Amino acid sequence: MSGAGAYEVVQVATLGEDFDARLAARFRVLPLWQCAEPLEALAQHAGASRVAVTSVRAGLSRRQIELMPALQAACSWGVGYETLDVDAAAQRGVLISNTPDVLDDCVADLAWALLLAVARQTAVGDRYVKEGQWRSIGAFPLSTRVSGKKLGILGMGRIGAAIARRGAGFDMEIGYNNRHARPDSPYRYVASLAELAQWADFLVVACPGGAATRHLVDADVLRALGPRGILVNIARGTVVDEAALEAALRAGELGGAGLDVLEHEPAVPEAFKNMDQVALMPHVGSATRETRAGMTQLVFDNVVSFFEHGILLTPVAPARGGA
Ligand code: NAP
Secondary structure, eight states: OOSTTOOSEEEOSOOOHHHHHHHHHHSOEEEGGGOSSHHHHHHHHOTTOOEEEEETTTOBOHHHHHTOTTOOEEEEESSOOTTBOHHHHHHHTOEEEOOOSTTHHHHHHHHHHHHHHHHTTHHHHHHHHHTTHHHHTOSOOOOOOOTTOEEEEEOOSHHHHHHHHHHHHTTOEEEEEOSSOOTTOOSEEOSOHHHHHHHOSEEEEOSOOSGGGTTOBOHHHHHHHOTTOEEEEOSOGGGBOHHHHHHHHHHTSSOEEEESOOTTTTOOOHHHHTOTTEEEOOSOTTOSHHHHHHHHHHHHHHHHHHHHHSOOSSEEEOOOSOO
16 A cells, blocks of 8 residues: 555456456545544544545445545445445535436346246246156146236336336236336336335335335235235345245135345245245346446446546436535
């Protein structure tokens, strides 16, 4: 490390060898994740750092922001930003960028993979064939039709809209719940989530995580979705009351669940492992080579844009106050 105040960028988390090398080739970077005492390193070396690079996994705390007195922008990897202290950033006038749009298609694809996995039992069928039960037992149990059904979406944003577009290909009726109806949306707006769940055959969760959406999908919503209903969650585990979900599945009050995210991930409720009506993925909605490359490129472009033009390409919210 060179002297105090020398670093232009504080990199809180690694975003992969290629990104790290490109960033270090262009800027003077303090690699915080390599520091044994990160807060100490910030206090000693981040006095002049104008930009922080982080991720939704690593986040950015109020304390970290306080220790970067010259900080003007935080460029984060991931579209969710509930782990960054946006209030602390806004109070200091620190702008935040995320990586929207580039991951919509892959996350929507995975929502459909999970819905089809639960409804058509594809993971179970795969085991059935590979373990020889096709030969020993014979016909596979009947599953649930997907095409032509009613699809409810909690969170008709960028990813929700991509999920809905795919639903048209399955000849589905589509409804959604947001806090506000979208005048530009061709789909049915349902102001109450429980009513949407009552109407829908399948409910896909695609809203942001964080305190404001914690347990929006509760026992009442699951009961409304019903014994033939299927819940898919590609948003955040915290949006679904997992204890209520387990209880509803055990009681047969809900037909099934496809989950890319869990409330206490990577901890997996033991019961889910033994339920054929539950399909699980390890939080990989955006995890394709193509999309991950697009996300890291967008972080890089935001950093460069801020240094060259003083603007972020994909800011999440205007900063209030500060310089
Ligand atoms: P977005 O464009 O901001 O859309 C979010 C939507 O949720 C908006 O339409 C918003 O509408 C709605 N919403 C927000 N709060 C709500 C509430 N309390 N009740 C009902 N609706 C609410 O976000 P996005 O880019 O589609 O991303 C959505 C989320 O997907 C991210 O925040 C992230 O958590 C998750 N995600 C997961 C993965 C994965 O790997 N599984 C990958 C990427 C993203 P209103 O403002 O009108 O309420």
